[in-house]
Amino acid sequence: MSKLDDLIDFKTGRQKRVIYSDPDIYEQELEKIFARSWLFVAHVCQIKEPGDFIRTFMGEDEVLVVRQKDGGVKAFLNSCTHRGNRLCKADHGNKKTFVCNYHGWGFGTDGALNGVPLEKEAYYNKLDKGKFGLIEVAQIKNYKGLIFATFDEEAPSLEEYLGEMKWYLDSWLDAMPEGTELIGTAMKVELPVNWKLPVENVSGDGYHLGWAHAGAMTVTSSLTVGGLEVGNTGTDNDGAVSVAGLNGHTVLAALDGQSGYGFYPDPTIPLQYLKDNRETVIGRLGKYRGEHLWGSQINLTIFPNLQMLPGLNWFRIYHPKGPGKFEMWTWAMVDKEMSDELKQMILDNVSRTFGPAGLFDNDDGDNLQAITEQSRGWRTRQMDVYTNMAIGGEQTRDEMPGVVSDGLVCEQNQRYVYRRWLEMMNADSWADIPNYNSLEEARATEGK
């Protein structure tokens, strides 16, 4: 048993509070989780033309994601190879050459060092420019419009990394023929919170909705969402599922095919869109996903830091900034086929519910900040916290992959997120990280 094993108990759903505050644990997370996972870096719609770029983060490493002349995509550390200056300061844009502000080295969109001022006079023409190109990520890959990258060349393929989670992801990314796009730009908020807290929250915490968000639910609810009621007075265990055991990825889903628009004060237009396109979607995804997932309120979590909510249509990544801080970037993501009117309505709703002044988001910050702070005190940080709801409720279902439990109010998903966290923290290399996509596989690999 490693020292880390004491931090998480998968069976009983216990975590030690130090995981939210300890600087050493955080340093290990950067190395063992962020530097090894496939991380979302860009949506294809953000970098359409050659030279289009996005500046983003992989863990705390700043990267530039750049569309190539041949249509491919590369990602580099956003750091000059001469003295290490930040190469590009803009959030996004288009460039033929990235020129460093410090001494003027110029890099092509392919990362090659092309221009060195005073190359002859100062370097006597002896600088081997081929050795000073920008540092590329180890692997980069597009899955249905979402571009992921990893610093680990030994990481499994993106397809294998996502595993059966693809079945759920496709219920949004592949529902409509033209796929998805992000609209607007990222709404960015910095929070004094450990990065794992929003991840576990959205991965499985349907329990907090009716209580923490009681005020927002009161004023926005127009359709029932998994039977959740204001004040946590009701929930519908049959109408929704929690799904985990998918290599750390999780799904929280109502199964009614419309509740994704439940927090729109007037859902008439989106409901009409669902009606008009349901047959198309059933044709592409089959009857079950077309009727029960498409249009439902669903929380999709791609371990470790990407979350998307079809229906509410938000798409979000968390960038860690130390044990007690992260940046949250939120976009509205829509089906390309949607009308401009509906897209605008969705953008408005995303910013109104989950933007920096979002009716829902503004309920979460204080709670997650307080948990972070309540993991610092000398006595407090020795305490445990629990996700021990619905233990023993795990099932296999014919109609969907993964480990399934009933209802949105269920802490199964958080237990699996922390199980994955521990698996990655304990592993010396990808060879030691188990691969599981079903209850049987999850059980066979437990504690291995």
Next chain:
Amino acid sequence: MVQAADDVYLALQRELFHEARLLSAADYDGWVSMLADNIKYSMDMPQRRFIEDKSNDRAPKKTPIFDDDMAALKMRIERFKTGFVWAENPINSIRHIISNVEVFETKTDNEFTVYSIMEVHRSRLDAERKRLTAGRKDLWQVSETGYKLVKRTATLDDGVVLDSNMNFFF
């Protein structure tokens, strides 16, 4: 642009100060009574873009924080009134500070463009202090019951919001 007459300037500055006091006191019913029914209340946050950037035209320009009509504003206010917004209980200290007020005439009689800068100070929890600044451009209209705010477009100065909620207005 033509500067408004001094009496108009003073009257509108008085409105802005009054509005700021209502907002700081979370007197939202009082605030709504200062707004026209067709209010457009919006705030964006900036993006960091190169001046010469060629993709400016095809890339999205706005990152909205608020983009509200009266119904949306009332929805926000109703949320505060539910008594379930735990983050605002106990009450947090907040000050809305207004400065750099300029008032100009418009093409329409009795409508004025008003520029101002707002600085919001919040003191929360034990030692948590936040300071947010935004530039505002308003359209104010003279109605039978006095000046009404018809339109506000504000831009926050920060590219990343440095507060964990915005349970207030600008």
